[in-house]
Structures are given as structure tokens and as C-alpha cells.
Amino acid sequence: MSKGTEKKQILCIGAGYVGGPTMAMIAARCPQHDVTVVDINAQRIKAWQSDDLPIYEPKLLEVVKEARNRNLFFSTEIDENIKKADIIFVSVNTPTKTFGVGAGKAADLQYWEKTARNIVQASESDKIIVEKSTLPVRTARAMERILNANDKGLHFEVLSNPEFLAEGTAIQDLEQPDRVLIGSQETESGIAARQQLVDIYANWVSKEKIVTSNIWSAELSKLVANAFLAQRISSINSISALCEKTEANVSEVARAIGMDSRIGAKFLNASVGFGGSCFKKDILNLVYIAENYGLTEVARYWESVIAINEYQEQRFVRQMIKVMFNTVAGKKITLFGFAFKKDTGDTRESPAIYIAKRLLEEKAQVVISDPKALVNAKNDLAEFGSEVIFEEDPYKASKDAHAIAVLTEWDSFTTLDYDKIYRSMVKPAFVFDGRNILDHDALFKIGFSVFRIGRPSLRHF
Numbered sequence: 198m199s200k201g202t203e204k205k206q207i208l209c210i211g212a213g214y215v216g217g218p219t220m221a222m223i224a225a226r227c228p229q230h231d232v233t234v235v236d237i238n239a240q241r242i243k244a245w246q247s248d249d250l251p252i253y254e255p256k257l258l259e260v261v262k263e264a265r266n267r268n269l270f271f272s273t274e275i276d277e278n279i280k281k282a283d284i285i286f287v288s289v290n291t292p293t294k295t296f297g298v299g300a301g302k303a304a305d306l307q308y309w310e311k312t313a314r315n316i317v318q319a320s321e322s323d324k325i326i327v328e329k330s331t332l333p334v335r336t337a338r339a340m341e342r343i344l345n346a347n348d349k350g351l352h353f354e355v356l357s358n359p360e361f362l363a364e365g366t367a368i369q370d371l372e373q374p375d376r377v378l379i380g381s382q383e384t385e386s387g388i389a390a391r392q393q394l395v396d397i398y399a400n401w402v403s404k405e406k407i408v409t410s411n412i413w414s415a416e417l418s419k420l421v422a423n424a425f426l427a428q429r430i431s432s433i434n435s436i437s438a439l440c441e442k443t444e445a446n447v448s449e450v451a452r453a454i455g456m457d458s459r460i461g462a463k464f465l466n467a468s469v470g471f472g473g474s475c476f477k478k479d480i481l482n483l484v485y486i487a488e489n490y491g492l493t494e495v496a497r498y499w500e501s502v503i504a505i506n507e508y509q510e511q512r513f514v515r516q517m518i519k520v521m522f523n524t525v526a527g528k529k530i531t532l533f534g535f536a537f538k539k540d541t542g543d544t545r546e547s548p549a550i551y552i553a554k555r556l557l558e559e560k561a562q563v564v565i566s567d568p569k570a571l572v573n574a575k576n577d578l579a580e581f582g583s584e585v586i587f588e589e590d591p592y593k594a595s596k597d598a599h600a601i602a603v604l605t606e607w608d609s610f611t612t613l614d615y616d617k618i619y620r621s622m623v624k625p626a627f628v629f630d631g632r633n634i635l636d637h638d639a640l641f642k643i644g645f646s647v648f649r650i651g652r653p654s655l656r657h658f
């Protein structure tokens with residue numbers, strides 16, 4: 198058989214936002230291999246086996262359906278599948294530690310370590326272990342020690358293959374990635390293992406886009422890519438504050454600077470702040486690593502990216518309260534969007550969580566409308582019980598409200614009948630557009646006072 202066509206048993210441990218879509222794509226594009234995804238969460242696995250997938254991602258169901266029960270399987274039988282596997286991807290969660298040394302910054306590697314021990318205990322043959330979850334630099338070394346300290350004479354080769362997909366565009370990102378990065382040890386067995394993974398991706402990704410590196414570079418590149426992306430958002434968000442004071446328009450500034458090919462146009466949308474499971478966690482990781490090596494200035498530099506993000510969220514709420522006559526107590530305020538970005542139901546680290554909590558502390562009556570994120574929103578705000586109302590229909594959600602705050606850039610919010618919404622609201626009616634997606638002049642003409650990011654407000658008083 199030619200290279201890359203020999204049937205392999207591929208396993209992924211962790212059926213989350215990364216593991217599920219990535220394995221679905223591998224299975225769809227490599228019908229010659231068997232791909233199994235396992236998780237300790239039986240409910241999640243059941244959902245992956247149904248048409249009601251556990252995560253919302255455009256076009257994901259089509260890709261899953263193409264391969265499911267052909268060469269894509271979801272299971273809770275972890276040990277049995279470890280035994281059979283040639284290649285094991287690990288994409289279990291690596292949240293920020295909430296306790297002990299490094300609390301609030303370092304990655305909590307307990308799930309990873311448990312998985313590594315599980316692999317050793319269940320294995321009966323040599324395997325390639327692929328780090329998919331974002332991990333702090335040099336984790337591969339620790340994992341390799343745990344894996345290879347076995348008395349069964351087994352050898353495990355650890356590769357780092359960080360995932361760069363963004364939620365909401367996961368399928369597109371997996372289908373046509375900017376690059377696939379595979380790091381390995383630069384030993385003979387490391388390079389051979391790396392080649393096996395290259396051969397899998399080469400089924401649909403062009404060779405020039407498959408980049409190999411040493412394992413530490415691969416691990417660090419993931420953290421650095423996310424830190425740079427987040428840094429661009431914090432940079433433009435810091436400028437948005439200045440624009441609001443100077444009558445400059447942040448979108449015009451972004452357009453002008455983005456046309457410089459050295460800067461580039463992407464990731465310059467000023468917003469209420471970035472969210473998502475990666476940016477903050479990865480920067481904190483970078484900060485922790487820098488501190489560990491005594492690089493205090495480096496740590497402070499990256500920490501400031503998070504500080505600006507928090508400042509952006511805080512000043513958004515402060516402005517809401519201030520312009521609504523310094524009190525929101527008892528006022529109905531409708532949040533349009535709770536997901537951390539459009540086209541996902543994910544709310545992890547969403548700026549909406551902070552904003553909703555602050556408004557609730559100020560005794561506002563908060564109503565949340567989101568096309569896909571209401572289940573997660575309910576969990577995030579569980580402590581507030583019936584104080585928060587969840588209403589998918591934006592018209593019902595904004596009836597009798599004093600203000601609407603747009604927190605997620607869902608396309609559906611741009612095509613609503615704002616005349617109708619205005620008529621149903623308490624006057625004066627406010628719009629706070631935290632994503633700059635609405636037609637502000639039109640809203641102002643209707644009668645709204647409009648507050649936006651990085652542009653002077655349009656007020657009727």
C-alpha cells in the first residue's frame with residue numbers, strides 16, 4: 198500500500214469543541230482510516246451520536262453525517278479504544294488552575310495527566326500520542342515521562358499538533374487551514390511519527406501548508422498565535438476609547454491602518470471585548486511561563502492585553518449606567534446576544550457574562566436574547582435564578598425595555614424591525630451597540646439614543 202493509505206485506528210480522547218469537529222473532518226477526508234472519539238461524559242457522546250449535536254457549529258452536522266457509522270464512531274469505552282488505537286489525539290480540557298501554585302494563571306493539567314496515565318494502563322502496543330489541547334510549553338516532555346515510565350516495554354511518541362480553528366468557522370478552518378503545525382522530537386522515531394500525522398493531513402491539506410517544527414516551537418506557537426490575535430483586539434479597543442473622546446471613528450481608523458499590508462485588515466474590529474475559551478487562558482499561560490523564567494517585563498507586557506480587555510468591558514457597563522441617569526435599578530435591559538461571538542452557542546469567557554452580572558448587581562431587570570446560547574447563558578447565570586429572563590424572540594425580549602445592549606454580532610440582529618422595537622420600549626430608549634453592527638443613523642432617526650464603540654454617541658438629549 199502507498200504511504201498514507203494503510204488503515205489506521207485513530208482515537209481522540211475528549212469530545213468537545215476541538216475534538217469533535219476535528220475528528221469529524223479527519224474521518225470525512227480519510228475514509229481509509231477508522232476514527233473514534235471517546236469521552237467520560239456519556240451524555241455528550243450520546244448527543245454526538247444523534248442529530249442534536251452537543252455543540253452548535255455551522256455545517257458540522259453535515260460533516261459528521263458524512264462519516265458517522267462509516268468510519269467515525271463516538272463511544273464511552275475508553276480503555277478498549279485505547280488498546281486498539283495507533284494514534285491517539287488528546288483534546289481534554291485544560292482550564293486555568295483555580296487552586297494552589299499558579300492559581301489564576303497556570304493551566305490545570307489534571308485531566309491531561311489522568312488521560313496519560315489511562316493510556317499507559319490500557320495500552321498493549323506502541324502508540325503515537327498527539328497533543329491537541331492547548332498546553333503550556335514543555336508539557337510534552339512531562340507527558341512523555343509519564344507515558345514512557347511504564348514497565349510494559351512500550352514506547353509512546355508524543356507530538357504537538359495545536360488546533361487553530363475558531364468557533365463559528367470551525368468547519369471552514371479545518372477544511373482549508375492557513376497551516377497545520379506538527380511538532381515532534383527531532384529523533385528518528387519522532388520524525389517518523391511526525392510523518393504519519395503529515396500523511397493523514399495530506400489527504401486534504403496541501404503539503405506547503407503542513408509545517409513541521411520541534412515540539413517546543415509547536416507548543417509555544419499556539420500560545421503566541423492567540424496572544425497576538427488578542428493583542429490586536431486590545432490594541433484597537435484601547436484606541437476606541439480615544440476615538441470616543443476625539444470624534445475620530447474607530448472603524449475608519451481600522452480601515453486606514455488595515456490597508457497597510459504590514460498591518461493587515463483582520464482582527465481590528467473594536468468590540469465590547471474578546472471572549473472565548475482560548476485567548477485569556479492562553480495569555481495567562483504565557484504570563485505564567487514568562488514569570489517562571491524570571492521574565493517579568495515580558496509577563497507584564499502580555500498581562501496588559503487582558504487588562505485592556507477588562508477595561509473595555511468595565512467602561513461599557515459604566516457608560517450604560519451613567520447615561521441611563523446613573524441608575525438602572527428596576528429598569529428592564531435587554532441583552533442582544535450572549536455567545537462570545539456569532540455562529541456559536543459557546544459562552545465561555547463571553548463579555549456578556551460580566552456585563553449581565555454587573556447590571557444585575559445594579560438591580561436591573563436583565564433579559565437575554567440569543568439564537569443559540571440560551572442554555573449556556575442559563576448555566577452561567579444560575580446563581581441569579583428567576584431574576585434573569587431568557588427569551589429567544591428579540592421582539593418579546595425588548596418589549597417594555599429601557600435599553601438594548603448588543604453583545605454578540607449575530608447577523609439576525611441587523612435585520613430586525615427597529616421601528617417596531619422602538620415603539621414597544623420605554624422612552625427615552627437606548628441602544629448600546631457593543632459590536633458596531635447596527636445602522637446607527639437609522640436608529641437615531643427612529644428615536645433611539647445610540648451609544649457605540651469608538652465613535653461619539655448620537656443622543657436626543
Ligand code: UDX
Nearest residue numbers: 360361362363364464465466468471472473475537538
Ligand atoms: C481563537 C483563535 O482565533 C483560534 O485560532 C484558536 O484556535 C482558538 O481561539 P475563537 O476563540 O474560537 O478562536 O474565536 P475568535 O474568532 O478568535 O474570536 C475571539 C474573540 O475575539 C471573540 O469574542 C470575538 O468576538 C473577538 N473579536 C475578534 C473582536 O472583538 N474583534 C475582532 O476583530 C475579532
Ligand code: ADP
Nearest residue numbers: 211212213214215216236237238289290308312
Ligand atoms: P475544548 O474546547 O478544548 O474542546 P471542551 O471542554 O469542549 O474543551 O472538551 C473537553 C472534553 O474532554 C469534555 O467533553 C470532557 O468531558 C472531556 N474529558 C476530560 N477529561 C477526560 C478524560 N480523562 N477522559 C475522557 N474525556 C475527558
